[in-house]
Amino acid sequence: MALATSLSDRAIAAALAMSKTTVRRYRSIAAVKQLSWADLCALTPQALEAQFNAAAGRLTTKRVPDFATLHTEIETKGVTLQLLWEEYRAPSPDDALSYSQFTHHYRAWAHCMHPVMRQHHRPGEKAFVDYSGKRPVWRDRTTGRDIPAELFVGALGVSSYVFAICTASQSIPDWIHASVKMLEFYGGVPEIIVPDNLKSAVEKPGRSPKIQRTYLDFARHYAVAIIPARVYRPQDKAKAEQSVQMAQRWILACMRHETFFSLADLNTRIAELLKALNRRPYKRLPGCRRSRFEELDQPALHPLPTVSYEFAEWVARQKVPNDYHVNVRGHFYSVPHVLIDRRVEVRITRSTVEIFCDQVRVATHVLSDVRGGYSTLPEHQPEAHRAQAGRTPERQLAWAATVGPNTTAVMRSLFDRRLPALGLPAADKMRRLATQYGVEELEAAARRAVEIKSLTVTTLTALLRTGLHKRRTDSTSSSRSLPLHDNVRGPAYYGKGD
Numbered sequence: 062m063a064l065a066t067s068l069s070d071r072a073i074a075a076a077l078a079m080s081k082t083t084v085r086r087y088r089s090i091a092a093v094k095q096l097s098w099a100d101l102c103a104l105t106p107q108a109l110e111a112q113f114n115a116a117a118g119r120l121t122t123k124r125v126p127d128f129a130t131l132h133t134e135i136e137t138k139g140v141t142l143q144l145l146w147e148e149y150r151a152p153s154p155d156d157a158l159s160y161s162q163f164t165h166h167y168r169a170w171a172h173c174m175h176p177v178m179r180q181h182h183r184p185g186e187k188a189f190v191d192y193s194g195k196r197p198v199w200r201d202r203t204t205g206r207d208i209p210a211e212l213f214v215g216a217l218g219v220s221s222y223v224f225a226i227c228t229a230s231q232s233i234p235d236w237i238h239a240s241v242k243m244l245e246f247y248g249g250v251p252e253i254i255v256p257d258n259l260k261s262a263v264e265k266p267g268r269s270p271k272i273q274r275t276y277l278d279f280a281r282h283y284a285v286a287i288i289p290a291r292v293y294r295p296q297d298k299a300k301a302e303q304s305v306q307m308a309q310r311w312i313l314a315c316m317r318h319e320t321f322f323s324l325a326d327l328n329t330r331i332a333e334l335l336k337a338l339n340r341r342p343y344k345r346l347p348g349c350r351r352s353r354f355e356e357l358d359q360p361a362l363h364p365l366p367t368v369s370y371e372f373a374e375w376v377a378r379q380k381v382p383n384d385y386h387v388n389v390r391g392h393f394y395s396v397p398h399v400l401i402d403r404r405v406e407v408r409i410t411r412s413t414v415e416i417f418c419d420q421v422r423v424a425t426h427v428l429s430d431v432r433g434g435y436s437t438l439p440e441h442q443p444e445a446h447r448a449q450a451g452r453t454p455e456r457q458l459a460w461a462a463t464v465g466p467n468t469t470a471v472m473r474s475l476f477d478r479r480l481p482a483l484g485l486p487a488a489d490k491m492r493r494l495a496t497q498y499g500v501e502e503l504e505a506a507a508r509r510a511v512e513i514k515s516l517t518v519t520t521l522t523a524l525l526r527t528g529l530h531k532r533r534t535d536s537t538s539s540s541r542s543l544p545l546h547d548n549v550r551g552p553a554y555y556g557k558g559d
Contacts, residue, residue: 087113124156126163128170129346136219136357138183142167182218185361188251190215190243192231192259193305195313197331199321210324212313212331213239216304217251222354223304225312225335227327233275236261237372240279245369249362253286263289274375282370284363311338373415376407385441389414391432395441396424454481457488464500467507474516487518494518498525506530 070088074081090113091101101109126149134140142164150157158166193212200207211231215224224243228235236259244250258266265271270289272280280287312334321327339350348356379387381400386393389407396405396416400423408415409428414436416424426436454476461472472491475484495503502525509530510520524530 122156123158123162124153126158126167128167131167132171133346133348133353136182136184138361183361184219184357185217185249185251185359185363187218187253187255188215188243188247189218189255189304190240191257191302191305193309193313195309197227197313197316197321197327199324199327202322210327211235212308213243214305214308215243217247217354217358220350220353220356220358221304222247222350222358223307223335223338225308225331227324227331229324231259231261233261233273233374234372237275237279237370240276241370244283244365247359247362249359249364250283250285251362253288254280256287256289258289262287275373278373278375279370283366307338311341371410373408373410376409378404378406380404386435386437387416390430392429393435394424394426395435395437397441398443398446454484454488457485457492460492464495465504465507467511468500468504470511471507471516471518471521475518490518491521494521494525502530 070081070084073084090096094112096112101112104112131145131149134145135142143160146158146160146163149163157163191214193214196209196211198207198209210227210229213226213228213236216222224246226239226242228239240254256262258270260273262273262276263270264273266289272287272289276287312331315334316330319330321330339354342349343353346353376389381387381396381403383401384393385398385401386395387405387407389409394407394414394416396418400418403418405423406417408417412428414426414428415422416426424438424441426438429436458469458472458476461469468491472488475487475491478484491503494506498506503521506521506524509524510516513520
């Protein structure tokens with residue numbers, strides 16, 4: 062406009078919303094270079110910019126560092142840009158960039174990369190997990206119906222090393238199962254796991270999220286911190302978002318024409334495609350996910366515990382009733398009677414039921430699926446209840462067996478009736494006799510009662526009170542010493558008929 066019109070510099074500046082000083086500078090440059098309007102119209106925008114403005118500083122006279130290698134190196138714990146600059150400058154300081162130019166051009170290079178790659182993670186620091194929105198399916202052979210499955214995806218922060226597995230649902234057991242398999246796949250434990258805010262992981266999202274109780278147990282077992290992504294902040298788990306996209310592209314898309322007849326078959330195929338995905342080379346960095354994992358993430362992971370986490374489910378807190386038995390899925394399990402009216406929590410594993418009060422385990426039972434049944438430990442009962450619980454035919458017979466075979470024979474006869482429980486009062490009396498006279502005397506009296514075939518408590522009481530059970534030997538010996546008499550017929554007489 063300065064060459065095509067007769068307007069003043071001020072008027073041109075006002076029309077173009079720019080400084081009049083700039084207009085004057087452009088007019089002076091055109092005059093010095095003897096540029097006409099026709100000459101300027103024939104130039105490209107880049108050439109026109111070069112005529113009036115100095116070229117921006119470029120790395121033309123200095124040695125250019127390998128920014129991709131620098132980006133890989135800086136992920137290593139303890140490595141800084143200052144250290145990398147000194148190593149870059151050492152071979153030839155004369156043609157090396159200054160530290161400020163080095164950092165400026167590195168950050169400009171990193172700024173041009175994909176947003177996910179701009180996040181800085183320490184090796185072994187974080188694993189990002191999420192479920193894929195797209196779901197694979199497997200076909201039921203019986204019904205021919207396609208059954209959808211959920212695709213669980215995990216990725217480490219530095220290497221983006223991907224893990225994927227299918228589960229039947231997004232339920233808590235399936236979420237825990239997938240998380241355990243992920244850590245076993247990596248062969249170690251990161252410092253932090255970053256999940257989304259699904260119910261299986263987070264009971265209450267927000268600034269102070271409440272982690273699901275079973276997931277918290279899982280985290281304690283593996284000594285890993287759970288830090289959920291902020292709600293509606295996908296950038297917090299950009300690694301997971303990118304890895305889900307990669308899994309959908311290089312796993313689900315590759316299986317779109319394949320048919321599977323079980324969840325296990327589906328996971329077998331996913332494992333095969335996962336190996337290929339992790340070996341795909343990076344576009345902007347040297348190597349692949351697998352090589353970067355082996356170089357950086359794997360050495361920094363914490364070792365796995367010797368025993369894998371066993372899934373356990375927590376039951377809602379409940380108050381201990383007067384019968385000191387708590388209801389767990391329709392079955393009743395005892396706790397120490399001193400905890401009546403206290404609140405307890407129940408943890409259920411595959412084989413056991415553990416009961417906690419104030420985070421202290423107070424009872425352990427074998428898991429039972431008998432609805433309406435009772436599991437009672439004697440040590441949980443009051444003394445009176447424990448004694449009353451011993452009043453059963455089976456326990457009374459077990460006690461009699463500790464005294465002797467004759468006592469057992471008498472005790473068994475007491476319960477030899479249509480309703481065995483009717484013999485319990487007599488059994489109690491029999492045990493009182495053992496307390497009063499001693500178990501040796503009771504066994505001797507029972508032996509005499511067996512001999513005379515009078516297996517009753519009344520007979521035992523009479524024998525013990527009179528001491529007749531002790532006279533058995535004397536009476537037998539006296540009968541053998543009777544004198545012979547003509548009126549006494551011996552065995553020869555009765556054998557004449559033979």
